[in-house]
Amino acid sequence: MSDPNSTRYVFREDPQTEPKSSHEDAPETPEPYVASKALIQAVNLAIYLRRPLLLEGEAGCGKTRLAHAVAYELGLPFYRWDVRSTSKAQEGLYTYDAILRLHDVQVQQHGLEIAANGDGGQRDPSKPKDYRRFGPLGKAFRVEDVPAVVLIDEIDKADLDFPNDLLAVLDDPWSFEIPETNETISIPPDRQDLRPIVIITSNKEKGNLPDPFLRRCIYFFLKFPDDQLQEIVEEHYRVSEKPTPDDKLLKTAIERFLAIRQDTGLYKKPGTSEFLDWIEALRGFAPLDPTPPPLTADGTPPYPSLLFKLRADWQQYVKGHPPTP
Amino acid sequence: MNADERRQIVLALFARRRRAGLALGVGELLAALDAIAGGWGAKSDEALKQVIQLLWCKSAEERREFDVVWEAVLPLFADSGRDTGPMPPVDEPPTPPHHHEPLEASPPSAGENLPPTTAEPSKPGWGTLPVRAAYKPVTTDEAADFHAYGPVSRRAMAYAWRYLRRPVADGPQDVLDVKATVSLAARQGYYLRPVYRRRERNHAHLLLLLDQNGSMTPFHRFNRDIVETARYDSRIEQVNVVYFHNVFADHVYLDPHLTSPTPLTGALSPCDETSSLLIVSDAGAARGYRNLTRIRRTAEFLAQLKRASSMVAWLNPMPQERWAGSSAEMIARFVPMYPLDPEGLGNAVDVLRGQKIHIDI
Numbered sequence: 001m002s003d004p005n006s007t008r009y010v011f012r013e014d015p016q017t018e019p020k021s022s023h024e025d026a027p028e029t030p031e032p033y034v035a036s037k038a039l040i041q042a043v044n045l046a047i048y049l050r051r052p053l054l055l056e057g058e059a060g061c062g063k064t065r066l067a068h069a070v071a072y073e074l075g076l077p078f079y080r081w082d083v084r085s086t087s088k089a090q091e092g093l094y095t096y097d098a099i100l101r102l103h104d105v106q107v108q109q110h111g112l113e114i115a116a117n118g119d120g121g122q123r124d125p126s127k128p129k130d131y132r133r134f135g136p137l138g139k140a141f142r143v144e145d146v147p148a149v150v151l152i153d154e155i156d157k158a159d160l161d162f163p164n165d166l167l168a169v170l171d172d173p174w175s176f177e178i179p180e181t182n183e184t185i186s187i188p189p190d191r192q193d194l195r196p197i198v199i200i201t202s203n204k205e206k207g208n209l210p211d212p213f214l215r216r217c218i219y220f221f222l223k224f225p226d227d228q229l230q231e232i233v234e235e236h237y238r239v240s241e242k243p244t245p246d247d248k249l250l251k252t253a254i255e256r257f258l259a260i261r262q263d264t265g266l267y268k269k270p271g272t273s274e275f276l277d278w279i280e281a282l283r284g285f286a287p288l289d290p291t292p293p294p295l296t297a298d299g300t301p302p303y304p305s306l307l308f309k310l311r312a313d314w315q316q317y318v319k320g321h322p323p324t325p
Numbered sequence: 326m327n328a329d330e331r332r333q334i335v336l337a338l339f340a341r342r343r344r345a346g347l348a349l350g351v352g353e354l355l356a357a358l359d360a361i362a363g364g365w366g367a368k369s370d371e372a373l374k375q376v377i378q379l380l381w382c383k384s385a386e387e388r389r390e391f392d393v394v395w396e397a398v399l400p401l402f403a404d405s406g407r408d409t410g411p412m413p414p415v416d417e418p419p420t421p422p423h424h425h426e427p428l429e430a431s432p433p434s435a436g437e438n439l440p441p442t443t444a445e446p447s448k449p450g451w452g453t454l455p456v457r458a459a460y461k462p463v464t465t466d467e468a469a470d471f472h473a474y475g476p477v478s479r480r481a482m483a484y485a486w487r488y489l490r491r492p493v494a495d496g497p498q499d500v501l502d503v504k505a506t507v508s509l510a511a512r513q514g515y516y517l518r519p520v521y522r523r524r525e526r527n528h529a530h531l532l533l534l535l536d537q538n539g540s541m542t543p544f545h546r547f548n549r550d551i552v553e554t555a556r557y558d559s560r561i562e563q564v565n566v567v568y569f570h571n572v573f574a575d576h577v578y579l580d581p582h583l584t585s586p587t588p589l590t591g592a593l594s595p596c597d598e599t600s601s602l603l604i605v606s607d608a609g610a611a612r613g614y615r616n617l618t619r620i621r622r623t624a625e626f627l628a629q630l631k632r633a634s635s636m637v638a639w640l641n642p643m644p645q646e647r648w649a650g651s652s653a654e655m656i657a658r659f660v661p662m663y664p665l666d667p668e669g670l671g672n673a674v675d676v677l678r679g680q681k682i683h684i685d686i
């Protein structure tokens with residue numbers, strides 16, 4: 001099957017490595033990301049076997065960001081597909097605007113000029129291809145020379161059938177048809193290395209995903225990065241080129257944050273993204289604040305509005321809000 | 326450990342996981358072998374384990390189970406190869422002596438320190454491992470609490486409900502009919518506007534009658550799942566739920582705690598001939614009673630139900646073998662009764678959508 005020497009794409013999670021040559025659709029901004037060894041292995045295995053990598057884990061742990069980081073580091077084109085409750089698998093491949101074509105025919109018949117596309121391209125109603133638009137997966141199938149990274153975000157939001165419909169495309173023979181234009185979009189069988197690298201995230205909103213789908217995926221559960229918080233903060237400030245918060249503040253903040261997270265009474269635990277916002281508030285906003293709240297080991301944490309998003313959690317941590325009778 | 330040996334381990338693990346009833350297919354096996362052929366998991370046993378876990382384990386639970394199997398299988402392939410004490414199900418004993426040497430000669434992969442350290446713990450591990458393996462199942466038993474319980478998962482229920490539909494095109498008029506648009510434009514000679522059709526909506530009506538408390542207590546979880554999936558994970562337009570205890574009386578209850586009674590006739594009033602009525606009860610099969618009063622009352626009630634709609638089905642959470650001799654056996658003659666498993670649920674939904682006509686015997 002795959003040639004072991006063909007693993008040109010190895011994710012090292014080393015943001016220092018600027019990609020040598022990036023595809024035009026590759027992300028341009030670096031993504032500060034700190035991954036565990038096991039996660040790096042999972043990513044590389046997914047790249048090697050070209051099986052979808054299914055990420056589960058609590059919200060705000062960096063599920064979505066991973067795909068961006070992988071695409072940036074490897075300099076590969078990145079297509080993101082946000083799944084909604086009404087999403088259909090076909091939308092990820094292509095959509096076809098039949099009405100626009102009919103409209104253009106009429107316009108042409110009346111001798112009028114057909115308005116140009118947003119990108120300046122001219123449509124011709126006699127060419128059905130001018131009216132199909134590729135979705136994220138469809139684009140990934142059409143990239144030449146390099147594989148694309150596709151992020152399918154929150155797959156569990158969609159209809160029950162969605163994951164299974166998707167499977168039909170993400171498997172041999174890696175092709176799909178567009179009946180409207182009589183085309184077959186496929187990845188050449190002799191170019192296995194062009195198969196897209198698919199990263200899927202799920203929150204288990206509607207229970208488990210279907211078995212046949214799970215069987216095809218590489219499964220990884222992202223834990224909250226308890227012991228990597230410092231590294232993550234440093235990485236973020238290095239990439240964003242903002243002044244780093246001083247060590248003492250960072251240490252106290254991490255301790256306090258982890259203590260809050262260990263509280264089993266919380267209904268919604270704050271995640272990494274909340275933590276980063278909170279640190280930024282402590283670093284950048286507190287000096288501007290006329291009455292900066294103190295960061296202490298107990299009592300009300302400063303800027304609780306960044307950490308607690310449910311009323312019950314808020315009431316538990318924020319003293320005097322609202323005043324108790 | 327060389328590639329051949331890793332392959333053997335994968336095959337042995339695969340056989341064990343299959344025997345444990347895990348839905349692993351040839352695809353997963355090939356993926357694991359493919360990964361090994363590509364040099365994955367060559368560094369250490371731990372690396373190999375991680376690779377296989379990534380490919381085969383789809384939940385934290387399965388990972389824990391896999392840990393146990395791994396602990397049991399790995400010693401069979403330990404490099405020391407002194408004596409093969411535990412009886413391996415796979416024909417491994419001849420291989421270990423051959424593979425002792427490659428391990429010593431594999432510093433390029435892992436550095437000088439690693440081979441002795443990996444070989445060291447495996448030797449004393451020989452005697453103790455079976456003992457350790459015996460402790461592990463306890464932890465997995467605990468974890469099984471979080472496992473998908475019982476025979477029908479919520480997903481299976483949601484799937485089954487989807488077949489219960491009575492589509493009527495009376496929704497908002499926003500579905501583009503390309504064919505009609507084109508043909509209209511062709512007939513008129515010019516294109517004026519697109520043709521829209523009305524969106525189809527599911528006008529199915531489902532009345533759930535759930536037996537609560539008493540012998541049904543162990544199945545409350547199913548009752549809740551049935552109600553929740555029918556209400557929130559299905560496209561059924563109208564779902565009414567009433568609860569009762571053991572037999573139908575003049576009053577049924579609107580809440581699972583049987584505190585807010587409502588007259589039975591009132592509960593049945595929204596039903597017409599297109600309504601589907603599903604009863605969930607063990608019908609005495611859980612305790613094995615045959616109670617004539619219960620049978621008579623139920624039969625009367627079923628006759629009343631059938632005046633409202635002919636699409637009546639009964640789900641019995643007890644397996645079919647347990648119906649014999651109890652009231653359930655008798656009641657199953659009046660109404661299509663199915664056990665609560667994926668197949669039974671599918672059959673019940675078939676009845677609820679009027680696909681199977683039940684003939685009273």
